[in-house]
Amino acid sequence: MSRSYRQIGVIVGAAVVILVFILGILEKIPWNYAIGAITVTGVIAAIIKLYPSKVEPERKEVVSFLKNGEMTKTGEQLGETEPFVWVKKNQKSALLPDNTEITKLNIDDSLLDEIYEKAQREAIKIYRDAQLSGFSVQVLPFGKAGRPIVNVYYDFYSKWADRICHFQFSELSHSLKHYLPNKRPIADLDTEAFANLPWKTSPHWMQFLSRSYDRIKPLPPVEDTCYNLYAKPTQQTYWIAVFQNGLSGDEHSFEWDGRRLDENGIKQLR
Numbered sequence: 001m002s003r004s005y006r007q008i009g010v011i012v013g014a015a016v017v018i019l020v021f022i023l024g025i026l027e028k029i030p031w032n033y034a035i036g037a038i039t040v041t042g043v044i045a046a047i048i049k050l051y052p053s054k055v056e057p058e059r060k061e062v063v064s065f066l067k068n069g070e071m072t073k074t075g076e077q078l079g080e081t082e083p084f085v086w087v088k089k090n091q092k093s094a095l096l097p098d099n100t101e102i103t104k105l106n107i108d109d110s111l112l113d114e115i116y117e118k119a120q121r122e123a124i125k126i127y128r129d130a131q132l133s134g135f136s137v138q139v140l141p142f143g144k145a146g147r148p149i150v151n152v153y154y155d156f157y158s159k160w161a162d163r164i165c166h167f168q169f170s171e172l173s174h175s176l177k178h179y180l181p182n183k184r185p186i187a188d189l190d191t192e193a194f195a196n197l198p199w200k201t202s203p204h205w206m207q208f209l210s211r212s213y214d215r216i217k218p219l220p221p222v223e224d225t226c227y228n229l230y231a232k233p234t235q236q237t238y239w240i241a242v243f244q245n246g247l248s249g250d251e252h253s254f255e256w257d258g259r260r261l262d263e264n265g266i267k268q269l270r
Contacts, residue, residue: 095150095171099141102219102227103209105150107137112152112199118176119154119167126165126182127158131193134164135231142221142246148172157191158182164190189232198231198239202258205229205239211266212241212254222246231258240269 093099095106116132123130134155143149152169163182170177185191199205209229219225224246232238239256253269260266 093149093171096139096141099149099221102139102141103206103213105137105139105206105209107150107152107206109199109203113197115152115169115176116154116197119169120156122167122176122178123156123165126178127156127161127163129160130156130158130165132197133157133190133193133233135194135198137229138226139228140223140226142223142225144223146172155190157185157193159191162191189234192233194231194233198233198258202231202239202256204261205231205256205258207261208239208254208256208266209241211261212252212256212268213243215254215268216243216252219243219245220247 096102096104097106098104120130120132132154134153136153138151138153140147140149148170150171154167154169156165156167157163158165161182162184164185165182166179168177168179169175194201202208209227213219213227225244226246227241227243230240230242232240239258241254241256243252244250245252251270255267255269257265
């Protein structure tokens with residue numbers, strides 16, 4: 001029985017008691033009848049008042065995940081706020097098929113070429129002399145469901161306008177987004193353009209990722225764990241990988257000369 005109905009029942013019962021009492025005083029009804037009516041009404045009102053407002057709420061099992069990535073089950077009352085759900089270790093993504101292997105991306109030259117050509121066309125529409133000056137990949141392997149796990153970024157620098165166009169390809173929407181405003185470069189390195197596409201100059205860039213991660217793995221499977229890979233043009237293509245621990249906040253950075261996959265080519269910065 002709902003609370004509002006109980007309140008109405010108690011009010012009506014009280015009104016009946018008062019009415020019967022007045023009628024008894026005015027001798028409109030015999031006193032023995034009045035006392036009996038008051039007693040019965042009081043008992044009914046007490047039953048209504050004490051009747052439980054609702055039955056024990058139904059419980060359902062909800063899947064939850066601890067910060068160590070192990071699955072647990074917790075009971076939850078219906079109508080209460082949903083608990084935070086940790087992402088399953090094997091959550092699927094088009095560009096990261098298995099997030100137990102966070103550096104094994106489903107990205108090849110044909111995909112990068114296709115995105116680059118679209119971004120270049122858009123950049124040239126804005127600045128005719130725009131040239132590729134930055135390339136990066138962002139991976140959030142344990143991000144919330146419904147959000148992109150992998151994003152690919154392309155920067156184009158215009159020497160004439162001294163501005164940078166920034167484009168993002170999201171695996172979730174499979175669309176290319178131009179981020180405004182077109183900002184001025186902060187460092188001289190931002191004004192350099194690639195002589196050749198970096199993924200073609202350094203075709204083993206995913207091996208660089210894997211070997212760097214081997215040095216620090218595993219990272220905890222929590223939402224804030226992520227990594228970023230950057231390629232910048234210098235005299236030769238220069239790469240940096242930054243891994244972030246989502247629990248401790250620690251960062252692990254590696255640099256690569258784009259060629260050698262040994263300790264001479266890959267160095268840990270921190």
